[in-house]
Amino acid sequence: MTSTRTMTLNMGPQHPSTHGVLRLVLTLDGEVVVKCAPHIGYLHTGIEKGLESKRYQQGIPLTDRMDYLAPLSNNLALVLAIEKALGVTLPERAQTIRVLLTELTRIKSHLVWLGTHALDIGAMSVFLYCFREREAILDLYEAVSGQRMMSSYFRVGGLASDLPPGFEDAVKAFLRTFPDRLAEYEALLTANPLWRQRTIGIGTIKREEAIALGLSGPGLRACGVAYDVRRAHPYSGYERYSFEIPLGKAGDVYDRYLVRMAEMRQSHRIAGQALERLTPGPVNVADPKLIPPPKPLLKRSMEALIHHFKLYAEGFSVPAGEVYHAIEAPKGELGCYLVSDGSPRPYRVHFRAPSFVNLQALPKMVEGCLVADVVAVIGSLDIVLGEIDR
Amino acid sequence: MRVCRFLRDDPDLAFDFLSDVTGVDRLKLPQASPRFEVVYNLYSLQHRRRLRLKVRVDEGEAVPTVTGVWETANWHEREVYDLFGVPFEGHPDLRRILMPDDWEGHPLRKDYPVEASPRWWEEEPA
Amino acid sequence: MRLDYLPILILVVLAALFAGGSILLSALLGPRRPDPEKLSPYECGMEPVGTAREPFSIKFYLVAMLFIIFDMEIVFLYPWAVVFKQLKLFGLVAMGTFLLVLLAGYFYVWKKGGLEWD
């Protein structure tokens, strides 16, 4: 008599464990989730619309605000799409720096995920440890761009500037300590029976369902699908790096956890390789239509001055047409669809935000779980509302 | 729909992964009619191939939904509906997704009044 | 022997005074600026939806019921433990029988799902 009666429970939008302003309407039978309906849009900022009114180079800072835990990945997606439309190729050094920084970004994003995920399940110390590491990466960000979070460091056709002196040593120092730290966190969690009890068999999703739902990134790989854009469609020279794609089997919270932990190791490995590859050279394409000439040149070359003026007055234009370019962001496949009408402003920009798609899988994952598990599952999806709502 | 199903199930094509669905308002482009273009980005995990599928409709015309083929299309199509006002026929749950339920207009249309201040919406009903 | 309990009485009074005192103190010292929003129950920032009560009742009841039964058992265990050195094997058998019977109930409840929280 009593058990057939269900109750509706509101979780969020102001709830500490929903990672932002997500609102879930849960239908419960006892404590078992029967239905879960996510409500989004509380953070809608109109980035896609905004980009239409910005010139190409100006649009980059807007993308920082999407996945604010991995701004450089967002920059990269846009920049690569534009470069694809323009058909330019970057110098070696620029590509290597991009790889290095996006992999650091991936580590940084995963660290925040690990910390909050662990905190949701009650392991509070891990949270603080993770933020300590994240601080180190933020310091590196600051060093290259002057900004800690919204760095907007990449440019169409290259980078905002070359690396500052001493940067490589700083990265090296970080990479030296990081594996041990990571092992420490794993020691706190991976084999911990409590942690396993809370995560194994929770929020399971099958391989076929995951594909049908368009899951990407660690969530998909935890189901055993070896899809990684870096490997499937290499960009920025990823084909030249050796790394593995960690896979899971069960597709539950624990596997997603393991996959991300392993990804951090792989990112560390790629970053190390990138550091070795770092040879001196230009960081921008030698195309004055895209990249403003160096300051001293302005005083000597008229041509340079014109280019400079043109660039800053109306920007550059992209040939009419459309491109789709996807990268492997920390959260999954981040695609950028760009339609150009030949003007200096994009006609239409659309981002395929991985969190948006991944969140769609949440109802399927939590149905049949307990309410307390919902938090664990959300944590394991690693969503960022800024990216979902754009 | 049949095309979609074929694209997914044919072993030589096997576009089992729907990356993305989005829309373009072609109002200010050449060939502006039909006005809207719904773009499907397909991907084949097996063959590592991408495919872009486009459907063009005019104002008020509906696009058949592909949620039956790729479940993930659900939210994507809602987003297109929300931001462009393109309805999808047979969609299980066609509601606004990003904008509040009582929002007026579709922001990503090219004729959406960006400068005008929007009518502030009511407190969301409990 | 009864005198041993006097300090406990005093301590009870002391603790009660402390508790009452601090409530009183904060009531006197703290400001009072009530408003309806502040005084309404906390519900995650949303208006409450439905009631939370019904589906949980039986489990809580069962837990408390089992607690009573086992509490009784423990209450018997204490005097037993205290005189155990004199009872020896006899005590073991007597308590063993007692416990076996209760364990039968315990496993019955277990098998019936009385210990599950779902």
Add this chain to the structure above:
Amino acid sequence: MLETLVIMLVKIGVVFGALLLTVAYMTWVERKVIADIQVRLGPTRVGPYGLLQPIADGLKLMFKEDLIPSQVDRVIFLLAPSLSIIPAFIAFAVIPFGDTTTLFGLLSRPVPLHITDIDVGVLFVFGVASLGVYGIVLAGWSSNNKYSLLGGLRSSAQLISYELSMGLSVVGVLLLVGSLSLVDIVKAQAGVSWWFGLLPVPNWFLFSQPVGFCIYFCCALAETNRAPFDLPEAETELVAGFHTEYSSMKFAMFFMAEYANMITVAALATTMFLGGWLGPVAPSPVWFLGKVFFLLFLFIWFRATLPRFRYDQLMGFGWKRLLPLALLNTAVTAIAAVRG
């Protein structure tokens, strides 16, 4: 007669004061220790090393607005914090914190260092502790908030579940001692035995009742709502806990009750398993306090380390694992006691 009375009152006063002080400074210690573990600094601003932090906290709470939400049951709402703090304080009455003392010869005859020693000391502690449930249940009920109610019910169900195993875990010790008086229990742990003729080990029940101690410690964590059993306070998923609606000093009282309980269970553990005040060289209260603080440190350490149970897992652990284990421990001890 008068001297006895005075001594008694002095002892009560000292214990009460010390308890209050310890409670206050436990918050500071906890913050400092956890901060240390988490490579942070913890409180530093108020006083040297933030030493005045607890006092500042207390003052702040005292001057906070004392919110009484509308539609609550006022009487019980006010009563609940008191009901939770009074038992927490009086449980300490029977715990011996030291051997006898003459206070460096100041007193004419040795005075035992405990407030009182009653025949049923162990049961007294458990009985009084079991009264603490009321504070929680009533707080949850009177708040007129469904989260509070559920939180209160859940916490109290947790408390009573673990109370059972806690009660059972010490039966082994009682079997070996044959008395419920805590003083007797401590005295039974005097002396040292030699393991393999080489290793001197004190006759603490920790070594003869390791399983009992482990069970006790688990239950103690659960009874005091500490990690990994800290659902009542930290379960963010569904319920915010029984004291959601409490503020100001009333909230502080729940807080103090929790820490006082923590100290009590640690003190009881010390008495029952760690030989109480016994120890060489240093004066007995020092040993007692040292052991208690060691246990408290363990409490804090666990909190900094472990993730949290889910509620059903928590109840299952208590009923399906700890309870049978505690019974088994009792049975094994009894059989061993009969044979040897």
Add this chain to the structure above:
Amino acid sequence: MELLIFAGLALVAGVSGLLVVVQRHAVYSALFLILTMGALAGIYILLDAHFVWVIQVIVYAGAIMVLFLFVIMLLDIRSEQAPWAAPDRGRILVAVLLSVVLLLELGIAVARRFVLAPAGGPAVARNFGTTQTVGRLLFTDFLFPFEITSIILLVAMIGAMVLAKKRLT
């Protein structure tokens, strides 16, 4: 001194006992019942029941009343109408009258049987009412009832379980 403490405890027990019966809300009844039981536990100490008093606290106050409170809260019973509502008045009057008669009878019985019993009772052995004594008796002279107790508890456990799990439609 003893008389004073007794008087105090008896007063608490008596008044709160009365309040148990006349409270409108079950939660208050339960609270006053706990108070009554607490006061009685104190009186038990005066009666040299050194073990029983703490059992009273643990079992009655610590367990039974918790179950009561749980049930009250789970059922969420709001106040019933005033116990002296009109339709019940006749019955209540009869009941109260009967109780008064009962009390009188008991009083008379006490007076007739036990007048002049020495105050304070006989001197008892030092171990009267201690855990040891209770344990020894319980496991010798009262062994059989003790074992039967387990059956009672078993039956209660199973009965309550079955009842609580049953879904009547």
Add this chain to the structure above:
Amino acid sequence: MRVPLEAYLILSAYLFALGVVGVATRRNALIIFMSIELMLNAVNLSFLAFARFLNSMDGQIFVFFVMVVAAAEVAVGLAIIITIYRNKETVDVAELNLLKW
């Protein structure tokens, strides 16, 4: 000053009578139950008083068993009340006539 036996007995009788009043007058099944507990407590008090004044421990042991019975009774009784409540949504005994058939 020592306390005479009569004092205990009268207190016990008084509490017992209170319980009777409660059982007979209240309509809330839970309160009726509590009144029964009150009566049991009153009886326990008598037992202990007699035990003390007759210098025999039997009364104390008996109190033990009374408590067991009380515990069992509460467990089953409240289960019944819950069952009834789930069917009838009330615990008012005036609205329950299940004994009639």
Add this chain to the structure above:
Amino acid sequence: MLSSLWLIPVWPLLGFLWNGFFGRRIGKTAVGTIACGSVGLSLLASLGALGKLLARPAEARRVEQVLAPWIGAGNFQADWGLLLDPLSAVMILVVSGVGFLIHVYSIGYMREDPDYPRFFTYMNLFTFSMLMLVLANNYLLLYVFWEAVGLCSYLLIGFWFEKKSAADAGKKAFIVNRVGDFGFALGVMLLWTSLGTLRYDQVFAAAPAQLVAGGGVVTAITLLLFLGATGKSAQIPLYVWLPDAMEGPTPVSALIHAATMVTAGVYMVARSAPLFEMAPLSLSVVAWIGGLTAVFAATIALVQTDIKRIVAYSTISQLGYMFLGCGVGAYAAAIFHLMTHAFFKALLFLGSGSVIHGLSGEQDIRKMGGLRKHMPITAWTFLIAALANAGIFPLAGFWSKDEILYGAAAGGYGGVWALGAAGAFLTAFYMLRCYYLTFEGRSRVEPEAAHHLHESPPVMTVPLVILAVFAALVGFVGVPPEHGAYHRFVEPVFAGAKQVAGHAASVGEVPMAILSLAIALVGVWVATRFYVWRPETPDRVVGRYPGVYRTLLHKYYVDELYDALVVEPIRRGSLWLWRRFDEPVIDGSVNGIGALIRVGSLALRRVQTGYVMSYVLSFIVGVVAILGYFAFWR
């Protein structure tokens, strides 16, 4: 250990409770383990008790323990009391020991049965009841468990109650037993009215003083008690239920025949020896009934073709020997035979069970033969049991049976001795016949049964082997006859009784032993001649005496006789009563009363509101009234 005698019966009780409540849930393995374990534990406890008892001097080997007062109405007093003396020590050993082996065997035998838990539940209850029966220290308790044993046998015989014959057999056992029990109950009542106590020690102490030896009262008491014994122990005239009891599962038969139920009667008579010794008439009745039963049942067994029935009739016959022994005052010998019999009879049953199991349910020995090749262990153990039963030196049966016969001869009961000797010959013959037809010679097994023919699993054969060892060797505890370890242990119990009987050693022991052995050997020889050397002889013999054969085959038509004499008249009478008396008179008055009550209750109905409060109120009125009575008027 002796202070906790109650441990012995309590284990099967716990097993019973546990399996009864949870048997369905805990799985077969657990059920079997619990059942066997509980009996095994009580076996251990019994052994412990025996050890403790042996450690005491002979005159102190008597422990009595009152667990709890039971009934104390007026001057009637009965307790839950246990008594351990050598007699009950032997009995508990037999019950728990043989019972344990049978339990173990059942694990294998009943493996496929869906009602496995129920079976073991009953078995444990059975064991418990029997242990309590032999450990009781007074007649009332004895009676209670006497009934309980009857109930268990009813439940177990009718275990496969879907089968009509099984259900009928169960009912038959119950009803026939009822007749005996009725006599027993009367005997107990008479005992109490005449002596005012039911405690053994008090009874036996008071009897010589308060009753006239050989007088009517004591004779009546003992005869009534013996009536009970004939019921329980299947003696003439109440033996008819036992062969039918074969309808139960074989382990049940083994348990009933060997260890528990049927021995209850013998035990009771032996226990009451002091009373019987005071009533010579009863003693001779016991002896003659025993002897007659021994021969009577043996003759029936000669021609039966159902393997279990043969064994069943042999049980009746052997029980006859025991009573014969009791009747001639050789109590120790009777109990000795009881003990040896328990082993070899259990073995016989389990062996035949094993055969039946191996033949997929075939019980007819005409459809067996030559099985030794397929089931060697069963065959060898069965042979040992058969020879033991036949009384072949040096197997167990020889020593005990010889002692009984010697007792009869020495006591001067010539006629009885002759019956016994005849029985011994017949026993040897039919046992060997059974063995030969089953295990030797040409196979007559039905083809499809032959197909599955197999030796039983170890869980069944191991108990067989253990029992075989005991059946072969246990007789030696009674060597030398009359003075063996066994006798030194048990004899003192009957010391009091023996004074009356005395011993007139008119014949030598050794010659008597040789004589009885010779008789048995003749039986063996005849059987061998009939069924091995000249297999055609039996048919010839049958052809010559067809009337005798048919009579024997139909068990002397006793069942038919009972039907005609008892069952049919009762049925007719009842019918008549129903028609002539029941319907008009009883029904009429009942209906009248019913109508009256209906009218009355309509009036009372208004009181019956169904509201708890009203009931409480009236309840209080009652309390006040009663208390008022005590307060004011007393």
